[in-house]
Amino acid sequence: MQVLKFGGSSVANAVNIQKVISIVLQAGKQDSTIVVVSALGGITDTLLDCGAKAANGDEGYKEVLQKIETRHLETVKSLIPVTQQSSILSLVKKTCNELEDVCTGVFLLGELSSRTKDKIVSFGELLSSQIIAHAFQQHTFCTWKDSRELIVTDDNFGSAKVDFEETNNRVHKFFNSKDNLAKLFVTPGFISSNKHGAGTTLGRGGSDYTAAIFAAALSADALQIWTDVSGMMTADPRLVANAKNIPHISYQEAMELSHFGAKVIYPPTIQPVMTKQIPTWVKNTFAPEDFGTLIETAPLENGSLIRGISSMNNIALLSLEGSGMIGIPGFSKRLFESLSNEKINVILITQSSSEHSISVALNTFDADKAKEAVDRQFDYEIKLRVLEPVTVEKDLAIVAVVGDHMRSHPGISGKMFGTLGRNGVSVRAIAQGSSERNISAVIAAKDVRKAINVLHEDFFETTYKQINLFIAGTGNVGGKLLAQLQQQAAFLQEHLRVQLKVAGLATSKKMLVRSEGIDLGNWQELLSEGEKSNLQQFVDQIKNNNLRNSIFVDITANETVATVYDQLLQSSVSVVACNKIACSSRYQNYKKLKDLAREYNVSFLFETNVGAGLPVIGTLNDLRRSGDTIKKIEAVLSGTLNFVFNNYDGSRPFAEVVKQAQDEGYTEPDPRLDLSGTDVMRKIMILARESGEKIEMEDISNDVFLPASCMEGDVPAFYEELKKHEAHFKKLYDEAAAQKCKLKFVAKFENGKASVGLQHINEQHDLYHLYGKDNIVLFYTNRYPSQPLVVKGAGAGAEVTASGVFADILRAV
Numbered sequence: 037m038q039v040l041k042f043g044g045s046s047v048a049n050a051v052n053i054q055k056v057i058s059i060v061l062q063a064g065k066q067d068s069t070i071v072v073v074s075a076l077g078g079i080t081d082t083l084l085d086c087g088a089k090a091a092n093g094d095e096g097y098k099e100v101l102q103k104i105e106t107r108h109l110e111t112v113k114s115l116i117p118v119t120q121q122s123s124i125l126s127l128v129k130k131t132c133n134e135l136e137d138v139c140t141g142v143f144l145l146g147e148l149s150s151r152t153k154d155k156i157v158s159f160g161e162l163l164s165s166q167i168i169a170h171a172f173q174q175h176t177f178c179t180w181k182d183s184r185e186l187i188v189t190d191d192n193f194g195s196a197k198v199d200f201e202e203t204n205n206r207v208h209k210f211f212n213s214k215d216n217l218a219k220l221f222v223t224p225g226f227i228s229s230n231k232h233g234a235g236t237t238l239g240r241g242g243s244d245y246t247a248a249i250f251a252a253a254l255s256a257d258a259l260q261i262w263t264d265v266s267g268m269m270t271a272d273p274r275l276v277a278n279a280k281n282i283p284h285i286s287y288q289e290a291m292e293l294s295h296f297g298a299k300v301i302y303p304p305t306i307q308p309v310m311t312k313q314i315p316t317w318v319k320n321t322f323a324p325e326d327f328g329t330l331i332e333t334a335p336l337e338n339g340s341l342i343r344g345i346s347s348m349n350n351i352a353l354l355s356l357e358g359s360g361m362i363g364i365p366g367f368s369k370r371l372f373e374s375l376s377n378e379k380i381n382v383i384l385i386t387q388s389s390s391e392h393s394i395s396v397a398l399n400t401f402d403a404d405k406a407k408e409a410v411d412r413q414f415d416y417e418i419k420l421r422v423l424e425p426v427t428v429e430k431d432l433a434i435v436a437v438v439g440d441h442m443r444s445h446p447g448i449s450g451k452m453f454g455t456l457g458r459n460g461v462s463v464r465a466i467a468q469g470s471s472e473r474n475i476s477a478v479i480a481a482k483d484v485r486k487a488i489n490v491l492h493e494d495f496f497e498t499t500y501k502q503i504n505l506f507i508a509g510t511g512n513v514g515g516k517l518l519a520q521l522q523q524q525a526a527f528l529q530e531h532l533r534v535q536l537k538v539a540g541l542a543t544s545k546k547m548l549v550r551s552e553g554i555d556l557g558n559w560q561e562l563l564s565e566g567e568k569s570n571l572q573q574f575v576d577q578i579k580n581n582n583l584r585n586s587i588f589v590d591i592t593a594n595e596t597v598a599t600v601y602d603q604l605l606q607s608s609v610s611v612v613a614c615n616k617i618a619c620s621s622r623y624q625n626y627k628k629l630k631d632l633a634r635e636y637n638v639s640f641l642f643e644t645n646v647g648a649g650l651p652v653i654g655t656l657n658d659l660r661r662s663g664d665t666i667k668k669i670e671a672v673l674s675g676t677l678n679f680v681f682n683n684y685d686g687s688r689p690f691a692e693v694v695k696q697a698q699d700e701g702y703t704e705p706d707p708r709l710d711l712s713g714t715d716v717m718r719k720i721m722i723l724a725r726e727s728g729e730k731i732e733m734e735d736i737s738n739d740v741f742l743p744a745s746c747m748e749g750d751v752p753a754f755y756e757e758l759k760k761h762e763a764h765f766k767k768l769y770d771e772a773a774a775q776k777c778k779l780k781f782v783a784k785f786e787n788g789k790a791s792v793g794l795q796h797i798n799e800q801h802d803l804y805h806l807y808g809k810d811n812i813v814l815f816y817t818n819r820y821p822s823q824p825l826v827v828k829g830a831g832a833g834a835e836v837t838a839s840g841v842f843a844d845i846l847r848a849v
Contacts, residue, residue: 037211037256038063041072041225041247045264046321047164048077050114053171059262059324061175064220067257070211072183072225072247073168075160076111079104080226080240083135087156090139091148097139105132108163115171124170128163135159150193154227154237158184161224161243169222179218183246186210187228189236196228196236198249200308207253223250241302248316252308259309259316261301266320267329268293268300271345271492275485280496282343283327284335289343290316292438292474306331341448342439345491347484351383351432352403353464356410357393360422368394374413380406384434384476386465395465397478403428432464433484436476437491449475455494458637459584460608461487486584493584500533503849504583506540506549506609508574509591510563512701513614516838517591522556524842534849539583541566542574544594549577575600579607587639587848590615591841593705601640605632610639612844614837619645620718623730639848646673646719647811647831649840654847655827656726659817666727668786668816670802670824673719675809675832676703676710677781682807690765691758702809702832708747708754713738713781716792720783723813724790731790739793741768741781772796778804802826809833 040063042056060071075083082104089097108128112121138155142148162182169180186206189196210216225243228236238245244261251259265273266281268290273279285293287310294303300318309316309331319328361367368387371394375382384397398406410426417423442448449468452475456463465478479487493501505521507514521536528534538556540549541563548554548566555562578586587610590597598618601611611633613619619626619642633640646652659666672678676697684693694711697703709715717736724731743764746757758765772779777796780803784791797803802824806812811831814824830836 037070037254038067038258038260039070039072039247039251039254039256040260040262041243042074042262042321043243043264044074044077044080046262047073047075047168050111052321053111053115053168055321055324056168056262057171057175059321060172060220063260064176068219070221070223070247070250070254070256071168071172072223072243072250073161073165074225074243075157075164076107079107079160079164080157083157083160084153086139087142087148087153090142091146093143093146095143097143098136101132101136101139104135105129108132108167112167112170115167116174120170120174124167127166131159131163131166151234154193155235157237158224158227158235161226165222165224172220172222176220177218178220178222179216181210181221181223183223183225183227184229184233184235186223187238187246187249189228189230189238191230191234191236193236195239196230198228198238199231200249200253202231203249204253207250211250211254239302239304241305244302244305245308248305248308251314251316252312255312256314259314261305261316261318262321263300263318264320264322265300265318266323266326267318268344270343270496271488272347275347275488276492279492281327282329284330284332285343286335286440287316287331287333288473289335289438289440290329290331292436293344293346300329337441341441341445342437342495344438345488345495346436346438347488348383348434348436349481349484350400351397351434351478351481352400352406353395353397353429353432353478354403354406354410355393355395355427355429356414356423357427358417358423359392360417360420361394362392370413371396371410374409375406378402378405378409380409384465384467384478386467397432397434397465400430403430429464431481432478433481434476434478435484435487435491436474437495438474440473442473442475451494452491453477455490456487458608459486459490460636460638461490482582486582490584500529500535501849502535502537502585503845504537504539504551504586505589505845506542506574506578506586507538507589507591508542508571508597509594509614510541510543510559511591512834513837513841514591516834517589517841518556518559520838520842525556532846532849534846536845536849539581539586540574540578542569542571545569547574549574549581551581551583571596571600575603578604578609585849586610587612587845589841589845591838593617601629602632605629605636605638605640608636608638610848611641612639612841612848613642614644614841616642616645616715616718616722618642619722619725620733623725623732626725641844641847642722643844643847644837644840645722647813647827647829647840648675648833649836649838649843650811650813650827650829650831652723652811652813652827653726655813655825656723656815659815659819659825660726660728664817664819666785666815666817667821669720669723669727669784669813670816671720671723671783671811671813672780672803672806673716673783673811673813673831674710674781675811675830676707677716678806678811679809679832680711681779681781684765684769686766686769689759689762691755691762694758695755697809701834706751708742708751711742712747713740713742713792716781716783717790720785720790720792724785727785729785729788731788735790737789737791737793739791741794768794780804780806 086100172178188199188202225246268282269279271279291306294301316331380402382396387394461483463477467476537553546566547569588604589612591614679697780797782795809832812828
């Protein structure tokens, strides 16, 4: 004997039912078959709606009844030949008339009891199973049997408990009767009756349970659950795009996953077949050739310590705390007794080792009733203030990692909670069974999608790790970065298993956020059609989208943009800053950002603040982390100034050389930041701070070479002033040349003091042979006391700066 169950989507219409018939006829060639069917897809909810309308005095229930009848009549007409329709059409009409009588009674009474609700919803399975049985009669001899005559339960209407002794006797008697000549039986799922014959139901999803009851009672060779997906998945495919099919799974693992939200199979289904060790297949009606999932005693290994990740929404956490619980027996008993008396199901339990608090997770719709019950139970202790009134947190969810092979393997919990922590997912409660088969965590409901995705990436080694980038600034450097991201996308995915997805772009005029990603081949056009830019709204969208592995990339020189870093870091969004303003702001703010990054376990990286794409800050940090001490830093940190003084020899105006530097993209948007030394001051201050020094801008001396009048007015006025002071610049050059020296704008940090200024550099100095726009940094340390560690190379330019930002993004990954 084999049992096949088909869900609502599998029997939603005549076309689908024909697929079911084909599957069953093929399976029937092997063995006698029991077919258990659900109501037509969506009918159960429609019946409940009908009953609710009737109970509320809404005559609209009559329209709903008409739709139910019409749908079933149309299914018959589409499924069964005209010459064979008469009897089943009459049966459908008669059954629908009975349903109308029940609903009319509910309407007149204005009351819908659990017993009556069970009566109403039972019509869905009764109608579908009889229609399908008639359809089978066109192909083979088939017997329809009312499950209410076989499955006996208690009086808990809505979710009745099965009397297995009586049920098994009835099932054996009917299916093993010598008078039963059929090899194919069709029965309605979900419905049952109590010992007095009153209709009951087995709970939503109970058709699976019906099939399992029959399979276990008859020691069937196999149970097949046919649905609209190809088996159980490693995670909910609606949440995780890269979820995988689970071909083999144990009964216990399947039970855990289904309990915590895997909708493929109804949780109580597992127990009867597990007891008899009956192999259970989960198969896809619409892709019957797919392997599906085989639930068995000793499944094949899947190469991972876990089988799947599941989640359950609409969770509330009820917590009881107080010193009066410590060392006093009976508190837990009273707590659970008070909940049991209200028929409230507890999903998860956790208690502190100090016995000071105990928390339980339950369905949100039970939360208020649960609080009232527990407060009432502990009213005396609360009044004595040895216990606090019960607290209830809502808008929560449970994520669960499930796998038989987690047992005795250290590090699974650490990996799970480390992964959640790195993505800013706060865990409110934790539970792990003694079997070590399930690790569950209560988290905020808004974090479920992110949590499931990052856990799936870490545990199932998906083909790539997805990184979501939000980029502010798409100018010269930003444009180059976007081009580099597009160019390297395939390489990163193939070699580093990283997918960099740009989910947001913002400029001073427009912004665009798309959680599914922005096409980098068309980003300019898409951004131009975006909404009007608003920095705070852009930040709010980053936070509200709550995408996993998010990185904010600031490629502006905007002070306002730098003020939002703290919001992002506190939302567990990493920050990569090309913008120097934050790190060169007041020391207190710089330290705050560094501390936030550590506190929220994210990255705050700003390598391009000094030396564009050169590994200056990274090298400095490596020295310090490895135990070295910085004694002195000497550097040329302005690619602009180095370019200018390498190209100025008095043969053409100083202003012309500066303009060339700006045109070639080496200067800040306002060249005066470079020529005044302000930009170099910021850079040496950042290096001093990264060396461990508490230093502010006013602590840095600046030997300014630019005449004061050049700092007045706008940028065009600046160039006019440069022309007026050509003699001044010529004199600076001539004085250096007379000493066979070059002009270099040098930054220096030593003994806690920092300075910048124009210097004469002779040819014996390390800074002498520095050409074009190059930067150079000399690190004198305990390990490099006389011969410094040198970092040298291109220190300006959109392409190299973009590559430095790109490198920081990969470090954050």
